[in-house]
Amino acid sequence: MDTISIDKYLPDILRGTWVTVEVTILSAILAFIVAFVFGLGRLSNVSIIRWISYICVEFIRGTSLLVQLFWLYYVLPIVLKQFNIDLQLDALFTGVLAIGLNYGAYGSEIVRSSIKAVPGGQREAGIALNFSPLQIMMRIIIPQALMRMIPPFGNLLIELLKGTSLVSFITLADLTYEAKNLRNFYYSESDFIFLILLVIYFVLAYSMTFAIRKLERRITAGRM
Structure with missing residues (x-):
C-alpha cells in the first residue's frame, strides 16, 4: 500500500470522525433528555x-x-412551503434531532422500567419523612433507578453511535460519508479504507463501553 495515498485520504477520515463524534455527543444529550421526559411522562398520574x-x-x-x-x-x-414557510433544516441539526428523538424514545422505556423496579417501600419511606412527591422522586427514586439505567443506557449509546452512519444519506460529512467518497477516488484501496472505518467505529464504541463501566463502578461503589 502506497504511504502517500494513505496520507491523502487520512485527513478526510479524521474530519469525518470528528463529525461522527459531534453527532454522537449531541444526539446522546438530546436522547437522554427525551428519555427522561417521555419515561416520566408515561409514569405520570395525569392521564x-x-x-x-x-x-x-x-x-x-x-x-x-x-x-x-x-x-x-x-x-x-x-410541506412547510405549502404554508408559505421557507425553512431548510441544517443537516447537522436534522441528524441530531432525528437520532436524539429516536433513541430517546427507546431510552424512555429504560427510564420507566428502572423507576418501576425501585421497591415501593422506598416511596413509603419518603412519605414517612414528609417529603413531597418531587423530593421523593429526585432524592430517593431516581438515584436508585440510575444504577439500573446505566448498563442498558450504555448499550443504547453504542447503538446510537452506529446509527449515526445514517446521517451520510442527508449529505452530512460524517465518517461513513467520507469513506464512501474516498472509495470513489481510491477504489483500489477500498478494502483498506473500510478497514479503517471498522477500526475507528470499534475504537469509539470500546471507549464508550470502558467509560460507562467505569462510571457504573463509581456510582455503585458503597451502595451494594
Missing part, C-alpha cells in the same frame, strides 16, 4: 400526559430512523 407520552414513543419507535431523517431533511421543507 393526558401519560397518553401523549405513550403515543409519541410508539410512533417514533414504530417508524424507521432513516425515514425520519429523510422526512425532516427533504419532506418537511416541502
Whole structure:
C-alpha cells in the first residue's frame, strides 16, 4: 500500500470522525433528555400526559430512523412551503434531532422500567419523612433507578453511535460519508479504507463501553 495515498485520504477520515463524534455527543444529550421526559411522562398520574407520552414513543419507535431523517431533511421543507414557510433544516441539526428523538424514545422505556423496579417501600419511606412527591422522586427514586439505567443506557449509546452512519444519506460529512467518497477516488484501496472505518467505529464504541463501566463502578461503589 502506497504511504502517500494513505496520507491523502487520512485527513478526510479524521474530519469525518470528528463529525461522527459531534453527532454522537449531541444526539446522546438530546436522547437522554427525551428519555427522561417521555419515561416520566408515561409514569405520570395525569392521564393526558401519560397518553401523549405513550403515543409519541410508539410512533417514533414504530417508524424507521432513516425515514425520519429523510422526512425532516427533504419532506418537511416541502410541506412547510405549502404554508408559505421557507425553512431548510441544517443537516447537522436534522441528524441530531432525528437520532436524539429516536433513541430517546427507546431510552424512555429504560427510564420507566428502572423507576418501576425501585421497591415501593422506598416511596413509603419518603412519605414517612414528609417529603413531597418531587423530593421523593429526585432524592430517593431516581438515584436508585440510575444504577439500573446505566448498563442498558450504555448499550443504547453504542447503538446510537452506529446509527449515526445514517446521517451520510442527508449529505452530512460524517465518517461513513467520507469513506464512501474516498472509495470513489481510491477504489483500489477500498478494502483498506473500510478497514479503517471498522477500526475507528470499534475504537469509539470500546471507549464508550470502558467509560460507562467505569462510571457504573463509581456510582455503585458503597451502595451494594
